Amino acid sequence: MPEARQPLDHLLLFGATGDLAQRMLLPSLYGLDEDGLLPADMAITGTARTDYDDNSYRAFAKKALDQFLPDDRKDKDKIATFLKRLRYQSLDANDLAGFKVLADKIGDASKELAIFLSTAPSLFEPTIRGLDSAGLAHGMVRIGLEKPLGYDLASSREINDAVARVFPEDRIFRIDHYLGKETVQNILALRFGNSFFEPVWNAQGIDNVQITIAETVGLEERAGYYDGAGALRDMVTNHMLQLLALIAMEPPARFDGTAIRDEKSKVFRSLRTITPEQVSQVTVTGQYGAGAVGGAVVKAYAEELGKPSATETFIAIKANIDNWRWQGVPFYIRTGKRMAVRRSEIAIQFRRVPHSMFAGRGGLLQPNKLIIRLQPEEYIQMLVMAKAPGLDRDGIHLREVPLNLSMDAEFAGARRRIAYERLLLDLIEGDQTLFVRRDEVEAQWAWTDAIRAGWAANDMKPKSYPSGTWGPSAAIALTERDGVTWQDD
Ligand code: BG6
Secondary structure, three states: OOOOOOOOOEEEEEOOOOHHHHHHHHHHHHHHHHOOOOOOOOEEEEEEOOOOOHHHHHHHHHHHHHHHOOHHHOOHHHHHHHHHHEEEEEOOOOOHHHHHHHHHHHOOOOOOEEEEEOOOHHHHHHHHHHHHHOOOOOOOEEEEEOOOOOOOHHHHHHHHHHHHOOOOHHHEEEOOHHHHOHHHHHHHHHHHOOOOOHHHOOOOOEEEEEEEEEOOOOOOOOHHHHHHHHHHHHHHHHHHHHHHHHHHOOOOOOOOHHHHHHHHHHHHHHEOOOOOOOHHHHEEEEEEEEEEEOOEEEOOHHHHHOOOOOOOOEEEEEEOEOOOOOOOOOEEEEEEOOEOOOEEEEEEEEOOOOOOOOHHHOOOOOOOEEEEEEEOOOEEEEEEEEEOOOOOOOOOOEEEEEEEEEHHHHOOOOOOOOHHHHHHHHHHHOOOOOOEOHHHHHHHHHHHHHHHHHHHHHOOOOEEEEEOEOOOHHHHHHHHOOOOOOOOO
16 A cells, blocks of 8 residues: 555646546546545646637546546536646747746645656656646656657667656656456456465466467557557557566565566576577568458558658567576467457466376377456456266367456456556556666666567568458467467357
8 A cells, every 4th residue: 555645736737738637647537536536626737739718628638538438427516526627838848938837726735745657758858847846846856758668779778867867766757557457357366366376377287377468459549659669669669568477477575666677677687688599580570461351341551641752560478487487488469459349368378297198099189278468358268177977988178278267257246447547546646666766667677679680680671461360370470380389259
């Protein structure tokens, strides 16, 4: 539990007119308010370059809530109450004088304040400088930073240095929205709230781990950002490596920011560096071509973009973790846009039994698998071998059957929250557990930078794959070479 403190007076939202604010941040803040979870008197001041005043920003926010809240969450009175919290101050981050005006707008700027930066990373430095100059970076100010935090290790260090000149690490909250997802945290409950997994959660018990984040969407109006980023930076450096760390880390001693982040950080530092000599063997990149997704015909990436591009929209990697627990266990990770289905999933494949007593009687055994489905459904499934009913006069019939734990069904009454609800509440309350520490971010970049350096050294270009498939065929070969098949059903 975060220590008891005075309720927060003010939340300051930079990038308040952006896509994230409309889709996620405003609906999340409303969700928290609706449930009485925001401090009663907390005001929310939005800032961006657009020229709104309090009233026109409230109208803007109302439109966003109308569009992005599910119908069953729309309560006219509660929306009206929420909108009253909102204020707005237009601001050009490069204009120092504007921050003084912002500080005046906030009123008593010496009080506790939480700031959320959801702007282009190029604005981070001037924004921090502006906040500092206007007295908005004192000892009771926390700052939340939305990705992307740079585009490689060097640029991420630059941003981290700029923030660190003004804010100490214990007041910096770096967002990875995957850490706010319910099922992602369920990995912790599954691993460390049950005794039976831990003894086999290692190279002796596990054959391989597969992490998939497949999306059906394409560029989505984000060409400017995405084409400069690509799947490795956009998804692997952050979300996928965070999932990998939660699966691979040693048991933390406590559920707190230091203990959990220490263990994740050790995993990142144990990732085997992929050298230019190995990169073509252990990574596969792709770019979607034209095809059909969910019955709809869709354009190729380059056509959507309007020009040829060497940006990867798909990546598969065979990663290794060089420590005692995971020696020899491949972690296959893959993510892509315009894939066959939308699915985020972790599949843990256990080792085969050392000897099958059924072999002589025709019984075939499959290795056990644990499937953690994060989205669109939330469930945990353990695939175990069972005997099919019958007298077995022509041999023993064994079949893989699922033990299902459907989170959707078990917790049917509980509301599924947007990941940002939890993260914004933690920022408001000052709990850093689910935010990414500087050493984590930098170790993540160091690992993915080496991959990109390898691609450059080998002049590796993404292979085309038809939209609506599981990526280039080379991604299948990546695991098949090791006798492993991707979990695709
Ligand atoms: C974001 C990426 O961080 O995560 C997007 O920038 C991606 O490209 C998104 O679509 C996926 O998030 P989710 O929660 O929809 O799986």
